Amino acid sequence: MESLWPRIEPLLAHVTKPARYIGGELGAQRVVHGPDAVSWLLVYPDTYEVGLPNQGLQILYEILNERDDAAAERSYAPWVDMEAAMRSAGVPLFSVENHLAASAFDVVAFNLSAELVYTNVLNLIDLAGVPLHAADRTDDDPVVMAGGHCVFNPEPLADFVDCFVLGDGEEVVSECNAVLASFRTGPARTPGGDRPALLRALSRVPGVYVPSCYDVAYDGTTGRLAGITPRFDDTPARVEKRTITDLGDWPYPRQQLVPLIEVVHDRLNVELFRGCTRGCRFCQAGMITRPVRERPADQVRTMVSAGLERTGYDEVALTSLSSADYSGIEETVTGIIDDPSCSGQVSVSLPSLRVDAFTVGTAAQIQRVRRTGLTFAPEGGTWRMRQVINKLIREEDLYAAVDAAFSQGWKRVKLYFLIGLPTETDEDTLGIVALAKQCVAIGKRYHSSVTVTASVGGFVPKVQTPFQWFGQNTIEELTRKVHLLRDAARPVRGLTIRWHDPKATAAEGIVSRGDRRMGAVVEHVWRNGGTFQEWSEYFDLDLWTDALAASGMTLEDAVYRHRTEDEVLPWDHVSAGLHRDFLWQDWKDALAEHGLPDCRWTPCYDCGACTGYGVEHVVASAVPPAGGSQGTGQDLSSGGQVPVRFLSTAPSGAAPAEVPGGSAVALATEGRG
Amino acid sequence: MRIRFRFTKLGKIRFTSQRDVARMWERALRRARLPLAYTEGFSPRPQLSFGLALPTGAESLAEYLDVALDPVRAAEAGVEVATLPATLNALLPEGIDIEEAVVVERSKDSLQQIVTSCSWTMRLAGLTGEELSDRVDALLAADAVPITRERKGREEIDDLRPSVLALAVSDPESELVADPTGRTVGLVAELSTQPRGVRPVELVRGLIAVSGALPGASLEGTATDGHPGRIPVLDRACRTQQWIERDGLRQEPLLGRVVPAGADRAVHALVRAS
Numbered sequence A: 001m002e003s004l005w006p007r008i009e010p011l012l013a014h015v016t017k018p019a020r021y022i023g024g025e026l027g028a029q030r031v032v033h034g035p036d037a038v039s040w041l042l043v044y045p046d047t048y049e050v051g052l053p054n055q056g057l058q059i060l061y062e063i064l065n066e067r068d069d070a071a072a073e074r075s076y077a078p079w080v081d082m083e084a085a086m087r088s089a090g091v092p093l094f095s096v097e098n099h100l101a102a103s104a105f106d107v108v109a110f111n112l113s114a115e116l117v118y119t120n121v122l123n124l125i126d127l128a129g130v131p132l133h134a135a136d137r138t139d140d141d142p143v144v145m146a147g148g149h150c151v152f153n154p155e156p157l158a159d160f161v162d163c164f165v166l167g168d169g170e171e172v173v174s175e176c177n178a179v180l181a182s183f184r185t186g187p188a189r190t191p192g193g194d195r196p197a198l199l200r201a202l203s204r205v206p207g208v209y210v211p212s213c214y215d216v217a218y219d220g221t222t223g224r225l226a227g228i229t230p231r232f233d234d235t236p237a238r239v240e241k242r243t244i245t246d247l248g249d250w251p252y253p254r255q256q257l258v259p260l261i262e263v264v265h266d267r268l269n270v271e272l273f274r275g276c277t278r279g280c281r282f283c284q285a286g287m288i289t290r291p292v293r294e295r296p297a298d299q300v301r302t303m304v305s306a307g308l309e310r311t312g313y314d315e316v317a318l319t320s321l322s323s324a325d326y327s328g329i330e331e332t333v334t335g336i337i338d339d340p341s342c343s344g345q346v347s348v349s350l351p352s353l354r355v356d357a358f359t360v361g362t363a364a365q366i367q368r369v370r371r372t373g374l375t376f377a378p379e380g381g382t383w384r385m386r387q388v389i390n391k392l393i394r395e396e397d398l399y400a401a402v403d404a405a406f407s408q409g410w411k412r413v414k415l416y417f418l419i420g421l422p423t424e425t426d427e428d429t430l431g432i433v434a435l436a437k438q439c440v441a442i443g444k445r446y447h448s449s450v451t452v453t454a455s456v457g458g459f460v461p462k463v464q465t466p467f468q469w470f471g472q473n474t475i476e477e478l479t480r481k482v483h484l485l486r487d488a489a490r491p492v493r494g495l496t497i498r499w500h501d502p503k504a505t506a507a508e509g510i511v512s513r514g515d516r517r518m519g520a521v522v523e524h525v526w527r528n529g530g531t532f533q534e535w536s537e538y539f540d541l542d543l544w545t546d547a548l549a550a551s552g553m554t555l556e557d558a559v560y561r562h563r564t565e566d567e568v569l570p571w572d573h574v575s576a577g578l579h580r581d582f583l584w585q586d587w588k589d590a591l592a593e594h595g596l597p598d599c600r601w602t603p604c605y606d607c608g609a610c611t612g613y614g615v616e617h618v619v620a621s622a623v624p625p626a627g628g629s630q631g632t633g634q635d636l637s638s639g640g641q642v643p644v645r646f647l648s649t650a651p652s653g654a655a656p657a658e659v660p661g662g663s664a665v666a667l668a669t670e671g672r673g
Numbered sequence B: 001m002r003i004r005f006r007f008t009k010l011g012k013i014r015f016t017s018q019r020d021v022a023r024m025w026e027r028a029l030r031r032a033r034l035p036l037a038y039t040e041g042f043s044p045r046p047q048l049s050f051g052l053a054l055p056t057g058a059e060s061l062a063e064y065l066d067v068a069l070d071p072v073r074a075a076e077a078g079v080e081v082a083t084l085p086a087t088l089n090a091l092l093p094e095g096i097d098i099e100e101a102v103v104v105e106r107s108k109d110s111l112q113q114i115v116t117s118c119s120w121t122m123r124l125a126g127l128t129g130e131e132l133s134d135r136v137d138a139l140l141a142a143d144a145v146p147i148t149r150e151r152k153g154r155e156e157i158d159d160l161r162p163s164v165l166a167l168a169v170s171d172p173e174s175e176l177v178a179d180p181t182g183r184t185v186g187l188v189a190e191l192s193t194q195p196r197g198v199r200p201v202e203l204v205r206g207l208i209a210v211s212g213a214l215p216g217a218s219l220e221g222t223a224t225d226g227h228p229g230r231i232p233v234l235d236r237a238c239r240t241q242q243w244i245e246r247d248g249l250r251q252e253p254l255l256g257r258v259v260p261a262g263a264d265r266a267v268h269a270l271v272r273a274s
Helices: A005-014 A055-066 A080-089 A115-127 A172-182 A195-203 A284-288 A297-311 A329-338 A360-366 A383-388 A395-407 A426-444 A475-489 A502-512 A518-527 A541-550 A555-560 A580-591 A661-671 B011-015 B018-031 B071-077 B081-089 B129-141 B200-209
Strands: A038-044 A070-076 A107-111 A143-147 A163-165 A214-218 A225-230 A268-271 A315-319 A347-349 A374-379 A412-419 A451-458 A495-499 B002-009 B048-050 B059-068 B098-104 B115-125 B146-151 B154-159 B164-169 B184-192 B233-246 B249-251
Touching: A005 A080, A005 B233, A038 A055, A038 A172, A055 A070, A055 A107, A055 A172, A070 A172, A080 A115, A107 A115, A115 A502, A115 A518, A143 A195, A163 A172, A163 A195, A172 A195, A268 A297, A297 A315, A297 A329, A297 B018, A315 A329, A329 A347, A374 A395, A383 A426, A395 A412, A395 A426, A412 A426, A412 A475, A426 A451, A426 A475, A426 A495, A451 A475, A451 A502, A475 A495, A475 A502, A502 A518, A502 A541, A502 A555, A518 A541, A541 A555, B002 B081, B011 B059, B018 B048, B018 B059, B081 B098, B115 B200, B129 B164, B129 B184, B129 B200, B146 B200, B164 B200, B184 B200, B184 B233, B200 B233
Parallel strands: A038 A070, A038 A107, A107 A143, A143 A163, A268 A315, A315 A347, A374 A412, A412 A451, A451 A495, B059 B233
Antiparallel strands: A214 A225, B002 B059, B002 B098, B048 B059, B115 B184, B115 B233, B146 B154, B164 B184, B233 B249
16 A cells, blocks of 8 residues: 555645545554554544544544454545545545555445435545446445444445444444454455345344345335335344443543644543433434433543643533533532633533523533633524423523523523424414523613623434424525525524525435435435535535435425325334334324433433343432423423423323324424414 | 854755744654743743744754743753754754754844845756856846736736845856756746745746746746646755854854855855855
């Protein structure tokens, strides 16, 4: 393997941010390849600045490089100017450590965190000089793998990816490496011309889905997917995700990469816990990463102090899906700030703060060094809406959190909301402005001038969630709701509304729930120049609608249509552990405006994520954090309603009736106004 | 207490920006647990002061940084300046190498204000040594060399000539411009930094302008067909010295070390133009 650096270097004088391509980060491994080591290229299919901080990729990078029989390097999507320079100079996709050609690696593995990067994945496979379609690859080509949250519906990329890996990667990556190593002797990747055998061997690793080992059948009359079934006896009919039982066994990354250039989340990141059982029904991350596994507090402290000392960062983020839910969060934050070795100059940020667990104490702690922005996510504008989505925070919770923030000196607060949620009415939508307006009023008690920003995203139903059956709002409907909000917010001084482009929401919807035929759509968009679709300057909805039309599909059918209970879903053969009947029941509960408690602190309702895999929650505290209102046994009455229903005691009559096709149509009318 | 460092920026790291280098330093200084002085306010930052910004992509043998230490804590901790280069070099990325550190008086003049000129070596592609020599002569002989420069996002015409204090074709054996591929020719220059610094790419623009090509012609890219004359393209640039004037003498900014004109690193090639 020969370094491409002499050919890359002359290109760098003519591109923006050339340091994206030089490697050299603190923590970058000195990778030495050898005949006995499987070589991995870990690729994040977006820019270096977006991809470098990805913790999943960094964890696998370290685990692989700790092995004698593996060697891993990294690559990111070159920006459009660099890609043009590379293509014109005949330089293929390369790694940033040794600047080796991607095609020289045994494995090219992509992290899939968002659907709109799929066209970049195709572009990078092509830029690597690897055949685009898995079916066209030979023994000389790398195995193309993918992991990350998006692989819970692998089908839209099934034509291009040789194998997908579901769930936590810490253990399964080594199991895959063992299979790959057994097929590798010297320079020949798959001796004997046996790529199919290699892929079959990989398909026997739990958590690995190899699309070429499955047959896809479509209904002759409706054209709908009829089923995806294994072609071999030893291929699982349903691929189950992998779950590590204890985060404390995996104190990674041990050597977080510190880039030479500024990236997003440019700080030390320490994962407090994985998984979340708050049960927000729109949240795919919360559904597919169960159960909750907390990192032991002393390990958090060690990782923070060692990490700060090693990196020189002055900010640490304690990450998770809901950081304020970590047992003893206040003590943890205080411990970091009071640590004398930090010289009093380290700030702590807590992404994903839940308002019902945010207290004056937490606010006081995190603003001691540097006051970063505060963001809360009520998601729904009315209590009714929040019952539907199971984000059971009361108005009082939000106001108390905002009051705590303003009283501790913050003058700017950001609120996240979703529009286009199931059963949403205009009253719910306008409730966003009402809530935000009240937050402004609270701020005015403390400061003469405050800013509340309501950031509004269009809801995209995600697979493996209770809302996977819901028909997404149309572009027109989302636009109408945005206008409603904008008009209502205009007279309110101190309130700013920001919104996500409804067209981009639609495009995300196209890919999110597609079946294998959606691959042709992704390919069409890419062939017509549609890379970097996550970037507003390059996003183009027309590319997507043209691509749908070219494949005989419509937005109506692919995105806006409600799915029925008996419909075969394209992702039914991969599993995040959640029972389908649990998800369906939760969907019906949503329509009936019933909340579901957090099972971390209440009895199990058997969603399947623990029971199916023989794992359990790992939490240090048996009681919820201060201020928590959900499943806590506190007085939850708000507006005379009792939001939480314990499944074990609920009378069966309280459950909503089945939602037949007719209701779905009614819902469609209601949902889209 | 203020410490002035001189350091290099060589190799791959030249593709990072001035801002990136500042952040690398901040992290290294924190890792060294130096008792830094911080700014006041909601977002305290360490008090660092860099000299003239080095263009992204250019190398340097002579970058400077002033670091303010908290005097009380520095005295308590007993900071030894002599050991700082070794300590910090272990914490800075490859290519950034501290060569010297001295305590300087707190004065009102920032590095940016006192530096009057910089010496550069460059490698140019797209023309022969002879062609370059003709252009150097033409530029030095010209009364004015109008070039387009970007200022605050707008293009304007500026006279380059007064800023070119010295210019010569370099000895091809000089290690600073040596090019194993033989594709490029070397140039050395001393460029004034007052009132505005001249970037190497702007000097190349001047070399194009004096040979009859249009000012502002495409430079940074590869030579385009059909353009009059052969276009020099900047291949590499390295800042070899920054100079301050004190008591009529040209000095290296680490005070107390007087460097006579012509004694800089590119001495064998440098010719005073005036």
